[in-house]
Amino acid sequence: MITNDAIILGMLAAILGFVFYTAGSEHRFWKRFYRFVPALLLCYFLPSLLTTFGIIDAEASQLYYVASRYLLPASLVLLTLSIDLKGIISLGPKALIMFLTGTLGIVIGGPLALIIMSAIDPDLLGVSGPEAVWRGMTTVAGSWIGGGANQTAMKEIFSVGDQVFSAMVAVDVIIANVWMAVLLIMAGNAKQLDARRGADTTAITELREKVEEIQKRHSRIPSLPDLMLIAAVGFGITAIAHAFADVLAPWFQENAPHLDRYSLTSPFFWLIIVATTLGVAMAFSPAKQLEGAGASKVGSVFIYFLVATIGTHMDITALRDSPELFLLGAIWMAVHAGLLLLVAKLIKAPTFFMAVGSQANVGGAASAPVVAAAFHPSLAPVGVLLAVMGYALGTYAAWFCGLLLQTIAGS
Structure with a gap:
């Protein structure tokens, strides 16, 4: 068993490099392989094999701590740095409505799924402490609204146990990728779906032209000063966030300990906020x-290194032992999808807005561009734009969802 973090870090970097190299390969085998197996899934799955087969000792490693305390806040800064509120508003009300509908579907879908499943299997609410199911669900909410960064934030904020977290990571990845496959199928049939609903797609054409113009105007080859400034901003603000967290959390612990229920006494909560x-x-x-x-x-x-370290804590056999959690996730996603389809029909939103609005929530910046590009390559940045909005809302919305789950569980 390998316990040297320098070796483990190198192994994780090699795994990520392998995944991204093969995902970008033009070889026929890899193109077919990644048509069915999302790269993000491998970034979780391959590191988990290192733990599953006893190659590394994830519990003794400090890599997750470093990734969650240093790389995570820095990544949140760099990902939200690009948010363009004017650009998002200019996408039109339907794009924002579908995105926020997707967020709402996840926020209320989790509590509804817990209520339904607890009626079928009352034992789901019988577990208390760090391994409580509702705590694990908060990490799924964070992942589906914002992404891996917010998932980790919820894990720390709600003190989620490793066992239920492993199971929920598996639920998250499997359910989310099944839904992504459905969205890609819808993208291939967008014209028929839009015609059936009578959706106006002229905004999509205008949007594509605007995105192409913005790309030409702002993109550049990064210089060394650029990269040093990026590091300075990311880690500089991370330092400020740590400084605030070191003051605010103790203050609430001493002066308002009853607010522990709302995570206001948690240093990690303030770090992320x-x-x-x-x-x-x-x-x-x-x-x-x-x-x-x-x-x-x-x-x-930074996010993908965080994903890899999370993967080392994932038990890939967890779903075999907890099929009820897989059903819980399926019901949750069904609420999200059903609400999106209903609102899209009511406002006659183009399939593009519905699909990208959903994936910007569920998949984040890692996969929202993939779904957007399925409609047109130049539209990929739109997926990033909405996904960045998800990063900004993810921490707050997932935290609120966590409070609803906590109330239902009676904890």
């Missing part, structure tokens, strides 16, 4: 220009 808030604020400063040099790409690198 401050990092996200300052990241959004920086989007209105000249630092926003760093996105043209790839600030969000650097943030995504």
